[in-house]
Amino acid sequence: MAVYEYGSSPILTVTIRNQAGAIVDPATLIFRYKSSHGAGIITYVYGTDPELVRETTGIYSVELYCEDSGAWDWEFKATSPNCVLQGEFHIQNSLF
Numbered sequence: 001m002a003v004y005e006y007g008s009s010p011i012l013t014v015t016i017r018n019q020a021g022a023i024v025d026p027a028t029l030i031f032r033y034k035s036s037h038g039a040g041i042i043t044y045v046y047g048t049d050p051e052l053v054r055e056t057t058g059i060y061s062v063e064l065y066c067e068d069s070g071a072w073d074w075e076f077k078a079t080s081p082n083c084v085l086q087g088e089f090h091i092q093n094s095l096f
Contacts, residue, residue, distance in 0.1 A: 010064055
């Protein structure tokens with residue numbers, strides 16, 4: 001699990017590949033995240049929410065400003081091709 005300093009803004013990136021291994025743009029892409037202290041799940045949809053950015057064909061990223069320390073869970077979910085990438089990271093406690 002990745003660990004970041006308090007006040008960090010981790011950038012999460014996903015690369016979408018089809019069954020042949022070629023990098024492609026999905027029909028839809030959704031990004032979701034939550035913190036252990038947060039008020040539920042936050043969702044970004046590509047093409048609707050500016051936080052979810054297309055870098056180039058099949059490569060997308062999102063920068064999260066993390067105001068809470070602790071564990072954070074995230075997920076990229078694509079259709080056509082169908083794929084899900086999940087992970088987590090940890091924000092260290094503030095010294096103040």
